[in-house]
Amino acid sequence: MKNTIQYIGVALFCAFFGTAQQAPAPAQTGTVVIEGATAHLGNGEVIENSLIIFEEGKLSFVGPATTKIARKGTQIKGEGKHVYPGFIAPSTSLGLIEINAVRATDDQDELGEMIPHVRSLIAYNAESKVVESMRPNGVLLGQITPMGGRISGTSSIVQFDAWNWEDAAVKVDDGIHLRWPNTFRQGKWWQGEERGYHQNEEYQEQVTKVEVFLKNARAYGDGAGEGLNPAFAAMQGTFDGSQKLYVYADGEKEIIDAITLAKDSGVKNVVLVGGYHAYKITDFLKENDIPVLVQFTHNLPVFEDEDYDLPYKLPKLLVDAGLLVGLQNGEASNFQTRNLAFYAGQLVGQGMDKENALKLITGNSATILGIDENYGTLAQGKSATLFVSEGDALDMRGNRLTHAFIDGREISLETHQTELWKRYSEKYETGK
Structure with a gap:
């Protein structure tokens, strides 16, 4: 019985670690612009139609999208979406x-x-x-x-x-x-x-x-x-x-x-x-x-x-x-x-x-x-550690991330959990 439990434990260990984690993202090289999203700054303030720009891992601008400032680099359309600090x-x-x-x-x-x-x-x-x-x-x-x-x-x-x-x-x-x-x-x-x-x-x-x-x-x-x-x-x-x-x-x-x-x-x-x-x-x-x-x-x-x-x-x-x-x-x-x-x-x-x-x-x-x-907050000069969500991130119905960044690096949102979700979603959709 003891050996059986040990074998099961080893099998679980191997199954869990059978594939490695997503490779960490490389350092940010260009400028990223997120425009039009509702920005929740993390200090109690909200910018409804926001413009967020970051480069070299740091936020260079956080303000209203009506601000006259050059948009360059990778641009993410944020209309109807929400931006939060990590x-x-x-x-x-x-x-x-x-x-x-x-x-x-x-x-x-x-x-x-x-x-x-x-x-x-x-x-x-x-x-x-x-x-x-x-x-x-x-x-x-x-x-x-x-x-x-x-x-x-x-x-x-x-x-x-x-x-x-x-x-x-x-x-x-x-x-x-x-x-x-x-x-x-x-x-x-x-x-x-x-x-x-x-x-x-x-x-x-x-x-x-x-x-x-x-x-x-x-x-x-x-x-x-x-x-x-x-x-x-x-x-x-x-x-x-x-x-x-x-x-x-x-x-x-x-x-x-x-x-x-x-x-x-x-x-x-x-x-x-x-x-x-x-x-x-x-x-x-x-x-x-x-x-x-x-x-x-x-x-x-x-x-x-x-x-x-x-x-x-x-x-x-x-x-x-x-x-x-x-x-x-x-x-x-x-x-x-x-x-x-x-x-x-x-x-x-x-x-x-x-x-x-x-x-x-x-x-x-x-x-x-x-x-x-x-x-902790979205402010000029701070780390570009943030994410974009399709809806309200405090509500499980709206917490659906499209992009996430840590120190300006765009990270993968694929995990073992998302793999399982996709797999069984397909099973459900096919009715099998």
């Missing part, structure tokens, strides 16, 4: 795991509890077919984040069209990821405990371990440590402000405890990830200038006494409170990251303005991740 997926392990059932393709976590020196970037698989499948939905960049442990490691931000991790890197080692302990835990029914939530008796002990680690890491940076300690050395960017500390917490107490401890330990920039109950303590978050990468909206409430639609409206509640908010895929499977646009679209149904919803996966996420100088 969507950004924070806090994802894309490229670190391909098939959950095949251990050889799973490199998203390492052994150990406090391992900030584990770098996700060097394990990133630029030829991942799962990564490739993000592009037809407009997801063109991502923060590749390690999982596991209390301090999981160091993330990096990449673009999704590259030969290898060196080519993919947009921002190297941007932050450390701390998964805060919970005050309550699920009952281990298989060990005789009752189902449901129980108080975590080890919470304070777990918090103390984090506190001691942060204080020792700070002392190490101040010269108090002896010898080389890779874990402590990896934390220094969080104390000098060159890296951010991404804290994963959901409950009110957990959020307050985590942010207070991080600030008291000398961490300069903290980002809250998850924040399920963050809407209850928005004043605290604003006071401490904490942005939130909130969980995806397609979810169910955790507790019985919560509003049935809390996950749907949570990002809007935080935005309405004046917080800087971005959307992330949370604990959903990696492949669901391609639905990022539809998570944002869900907020429109909750009353959020469509352009503000778009900001949660473009301009806001770029600002939170620290890549807003080049990505």
